[in-house]
Amino acid sequence: MIKERVVSNSETTLNLPVLTREDIEARARSVREKFGLKSIPINPLTIAERVDIAVNNAKFFRESVAGAIARSGNKVVLLVNQSDAPYRKRFTIAHELGHYFLHLHGDGEFIDKEVNLFRQPKGDPNGWTPVQRAEYQANMFAAALLMPEDAVQKAWDETASLERLAREFNVSEQAMGIRLDQMGLLDEEKGREGKVAISFHKSVTAGWA
Numbered sequence: 280m281i282k283e284r285v286v287s288n289s290e291t292t293l294n295l296p297v298l299t300r301e302d303i304e305a306r307a308r309s310v311r312e313k314f315g316l317k318s319i320p321i322n323p324l325t326i327a328e329r330v331d332i333a334v335n336n337a338k339f340f341r342e343s344v345a346g347a348i349a350r351s352g353n354k355v356v357l358l359v360n361q362s363d364a365p366y367r368k369r370f371t372i373a374h375e376l377g378h379y380f381l382h383l384h385g386d387g388e389f390i391d392k393e394v395n396l397f398r399q400p401k402g403d404p405n406g407w408t409p410v411q412r413a414e415y416q417a418n419m420f421a422a423a424l425l426m427p428e429d430a431v432q433k434a435w436d437e438t439a440s441l442e443r444l445a446r447e448f449n450v451s452e453q454a455m456g457i458r459l460d461q462m463g464l465l466d467e468e469k470g471r472e473g474k475v476a477i478s479f480h481k482s483v484t485a486g487w488a
């Protein structure tokens with residue numbers, strides 16, 4: 280069903296919804312609540328199972344592909360790159376679930392190369408292409424799903440350790456760094472860990488995973 284292409288994701292983004300970060304946080308929260316996911320780390324596979332999405336490891340011809348999701352009628356297939364580390368697969372699955380809940384209301388597919396999946400587009404959001412917007416929304420959904428704001432805030436108040444939070448939430452330090460930054464928790468007053476996270480975050484041009 281999923282054919283690999285270099286250029287993709289165009290036809291499924293024509294009806295791209297306008298969503299604020301708050302909208303996406305709310306969608307992720309309602310998905311977690313609907314499926315009773317209360318404890319950290321959040322397992323995105325549980326959600327996939329509950330909505331009857333088949334998740335498979337795949338060997339892609341292009342190693343740069345991290346994951347894909349395709350819908351045909353009620354049948355939805357999600358693929359993740361078998362070579363990726365577990366925490367990375369988790370983010371990819373959560374990202375593809377973002378496409379499922381936010382974008383894939385009819386037949387279509389998203390094929391995510393790593394470069395698109397794990398980086399945020401630069402510049403003025405008004406100038407982003409529909410594909411960039413869709414990818415940003417899916418990344419935002421993944422972050423909100425795996426790193427719930429209230430749980431991150433609580434854990435940060437307790438330890439203020441980027442490394443510990445990444446371990447606890449089972450995400451990359453990079454992803455957690457961006458999340459903390461996004462939540463405004465990484466300021467110079469937070470001490471060494473915050474500073475480390477900021478410089479780390481800036482040095483990798485905002486990759487999620």
Ligand SMILES: [Zn+2]
Nearest residue numbers: 389391414417
């Ligand atoms: Zn995507």
